[in-house]
Amino acid sequence: MRGMPVYRILEKRLRGETNDQEEIRALIHGFVDGKVLPEQMATWLTAVTLTGLSEEETLWLTEAMVASGKTLDLSSIPGIKVDKHSSGGVGDKVSLITVPIAAAAGVPVPKLTGRALGHTGGTADKLESIPGFRVELTEDELIDQVRKIGCAFAVASKDLAPADKLIYSLRDRTATVASLPLIVSSILSKKLAGGADAFVFDVKFGDGAFMNSLEDARRLACSLVAVSQKAGKQAVALLTSMDEPLGRAVGNALEVAEAIEVLKGEGPSDVREVSLAIAAQMIRLGLSIPNEEARRKAQELLTNGSALEKFQRLIEAQGGNARVLEEMDLLPQAPERVEVQATASGVVGSIATRRLGLLASRLGAGRGTGSDWHPGAGIRLLKKVGDPVTAGETLGILFSPRPVSPQEVNETRACFDIQQAEARKTDLIAGLVA
């Protein structure tokens, strides 16, 4: 095997040298074409996991992944197109609120969305709980709709950065998922292929996030912004807390209902706060206006009902029943509904967010759980961190298409840590990387 190009590429990497753009492109395209073997790609990914990649190499990797498929051509949409990405969390319905706000401000938002993964939900699954809503748009449908109403949600086509899926599957088999440059290239390859001009990244940290520590989240945020900018895009990242679920609803239809509440000026304040911060950044980049002005605009469009109206037009444009905005019981409801009571008194000190996300997934909110899947499944939290609790009070309600086991009730209860001391809340928005 010595003498083959891939051998030399690996040999350089293992000697601690960097690879040039040509080599990285040959490696990625060779892997997609089946000329580079899985074990050879795994060797490169392992070396990267252990020794890192420079920003330049990360860009080359990302660009090679983009070049493995097609790129959306959004040039027929006037203005600066802004896409938004969340690193994934529990109860994260922020896209449902920010996209209508930004579009109401006149920012074109072709939002590419994903499905639920592990303990986290996916915006596509949430939107599909609205009766009739179609997220599988063609490229033309996506472009037409953004031209007409200013925004659209579409599941990323399999033709965008197909190398990402192949590489991700290999990383999943080889325990090389937790590598910063590989995470960055995975996220960015799909975003760059999506064709937008500017990106707002919501990088979550805490127990319910993929990055548990704020430090790791900041590293990811810095790298996402730096590599995006190297690729000629505008980019900004917010660091937001996932130390407890965002809002009170976890599960597809439950979260849509909560998002509608926020768009009506009601709903939990944490969801509103994060949504306004992200929408403001989308407006700032899309309209090229100062931060404070963008922030005021976002606030105003949420308060005066413009964002809600935009969401209504979006639902209609994508085939959904917009009457859900007024009659929320048109949203699917899970037949089983079980309250979980506290057995101790005190204050909610913390919530095991990741475990709660997995539990919601098992109750029927997640993907790949087979026959239990139900758009109405999930958890509604009645208590959040810092709330006082008396024994016997309801902590949360479980929704499922099938009977909930006592075991699951106990597991839910165990996710709430009831303590005597005062709870220490982490900052909801811990930082911004621009």
Place this chain on the structure above:
Amino acid sequence: MRGMPVYRILEKRLRGETNDQEEIRALIHGFVDGKVLPEQMATWLTAVTLTGLSEEETLWLTEAMVASGKTLDLSSIPGIKVDKHSSGGVGDKVSLITVPIAAAAGVPVPKLTGRALGHTGGTADKLESIPGFRVELTEDELIDQVRKIGCAFAVASKDLAPADKLIYSLRDRTATVASLPLIVSSILSKKLAGGADAFVFDVKFGDGAFMNSLEDARRLACSLVAVSQKAGKQAVALLTSMDEPLGRAVGNALEVAEAIEVLKGEGPSDVREVSLAIAAQMIRLGLSIPNEEARRKAQELLTNGSALEKFQRLIEAQGGNARVLEEMDLLPQAPERVEVQATASGVVGSIATRRLGLLASRLGAGRGTGSDWHPGAGIRLLKKVGDPVTAGETLGILFSPRPVSPQEVNETRACFDIQQAEARKTDLIAGLVA
């Protein structure tokens, strides 16, 4: 894939933790059984290449590789069985001399041998150039012969440490060949499966060796000795120079002829010196006697013809024509014979040993060179490092079954660096690790 045993094993390794014996065994056996995928094994091998293995882990890896196949049971042979291993070189016919010497001293030597690899020769190929000689012995034949005459040469059966071959092939595909613990486990797994009680390692350094620097060779020697001892074996390693070919003959029959000369008390002094040093260590371990006594014994058995007589009995026992010892032209001879003349005068400053080894291989001495293969092919060196040369003098003679090209003559000439200054010879035996 999270949750699978192999995932946890890889995750620990990638986090910088060590693996325990159980995990390493599961990994190797899973790989041999096809349950651990090539990309998963490649991940582990890459992490080991980049971050190393402890001596203990190296032993566990080696033992897991041994347990992947059968182990020779030499218990029916009385005495301390000694095997000898060379890390490979050009013109390295030392085994042909040391095995008869040690056996003549009463040390039982069940010598497992290999085939030519890359630019280096293989003892099995050399012996097969003796008409009738059989190196493919069964386990019973090997044991019977050692019991009868004290020594035997046998190609290692495919049943010994089969994991090694699979792992080596994967390392060859993934550029993870040059990893010290992986080299050690590869060498030792086959030696341990061979069942001997004590090992003498000839670790070569220099241009014609796999380890070019003395430092790397010493590291290999130290690790081989340490891990062997951890495995409950006696072990010693010599560091010998491969900065020029050993002796003057490179090629199978040519090397057998030179070994016979040395066994007759003639031949090149460097071959004799290395052979005596190694034979002395084999005798020291096998008879548990002091170094100086072992050295004297080796010298005496070579001088008084006992070693030659032992070699004769060995050839006869393995079906070979022992008359070659007296009539060397019974050995196969290549039809083409071309002298290479110097075009400049001066002193041979260095010899490109690796290139010369590859050239000999191409002329027909190596494996996998197709129709050119011939037991009589190779190179005889008339000049070695330090020798004065006058333009027009013969540097070496090329032997081949097919016409030698002018290109090959020029390449051979270019392997000799003729300089005006005095040559700097490296020490032939640069160290000993015991």
